[in-house]
Amino acid sequence: MSKTEGEATWKDIEIGSIFTEPGSTREYKTGDWRSQAPICNFKRCIKCGVCQLFCPEGCVEQNADGYFEANLFYCKGCGICARECPTGVITMTEEGE
């Protein structure tokens, strides 16, 4: 299947719904499952990377300044990073507020 989300018809489905292109789930936005977003106050950040280690989605990336930040395209808003951060950098905030 090569068509992107919402375009493929049933006639485009490969035998047995097989995916022939590797990594196609990268295009799948799991970020819209989220009801709370992790908001960071990097003033307190010691760049330890604990949030990245604990993120079950594997969506925490290090930015150019060396801070760790969730990729909101994938982040499902579970809040584990906020719970585990030793210096309280991350606050879970309701989406849409």
Added chain:
Amino acid sequence: MGQRVGIEVSLAIAEAVKLANVDVVAAYPITPQTHIIEHLAELVANGELDAEYIPVESEHSAMSACLGSAATGARTFTATAGQGLELMHEVLYVASSMRLPIVMSVANRALSSPINVWGDHSDLMSVRDTGWIQIVVENGQEAVDNIICGFSIAEDHRVLLPVMIHADGFYLTHVIEPIYMPEQNEVDRFIPPSRYPLPLDPDNPVTMGGFGPPYIYTEMKKAQEVNIRAAKEVILEQWDKFGKSFGRYYHPVECYHCEGAKTLLLTMGSTGETAMAAVDKMRGGGKDIGLIKLRLWRPFPFKEFRQAVRSAEVLVVVDRAISFGGPGGPFFSEVKSALYGEDNRPKVVGFVGGLGGRDITVGQFENVVERGIEIVQTGSEQEFEMFGVRE
């Protein structure tokens, strides 16, 4: 043509699997399927069948191992019955959705509780919607022939679906019948080597059984439904090809004296043989009756079935399973719904019997037919009636 031998049907099924030259057998023993897979284990152990035999720890694992095996393109067989079929239930959907051409022999058995190892169609009906092609056989010869046809149907690139061959537990599996066993070279010609189009292959990686979120799941299911519906024509083609090669022809709906008959009896599976004797007897007594035996349960042969019952006035359906609190036996309610939109259709009456290995006799078939006609004449139709039960 092959030689006609006296053989237990279970062993004959195993021999047919050997003739189909399978690569992998993954199975767990359960009555009344046991002799099939025991004999296959012997054939592999003795070096008569060059296959991988995986003695798994449960039926759930048996079907799971079959998924992996079939996904690599290996010709794969398993067998089960009753509770075993229930235990592999969730994996059955995966096999059909992933379009893996596994062939499974089911020795139809009642479901617990109470524990009952004997035959009925409770297990068969519970897997109705799993997306497998389902063929129900009436005797040992049909079991052997349809195991062989099963592989040719399943592996046809227009089909690529798993196939269940249902044979009634004990009534068929444990009896010795005279069976024409096809010759190896004939079977080799009939089933070409398996060439699964998109197998698991490290050089050409694909993802099987991936993620199907809401934006694509419906399209995936539509593709699956179109595929199994279209498979019917291929099944007919393969049966016809089998007939031309081996001289035995199979049809989705088998008719016995049904042309023009006012009353028709409808059965599925081994009871068809007893029903034929009952129909002979009743016709001898001047009754205008015929018999229809449904061979192809999925995909349901709507066209052939409607055609076969078109001119009848009464259709008496015999189920060997109950849909508790439902509209009748599952077989009955499907048949009734298949006919609902027809202008010319018989009155359909449903009976449930032959549960958990209780025999259905010729006399009972006669009684059921009499009662069916009476119900139609008096307009006293209910959802269904049970027969052969002590009141």
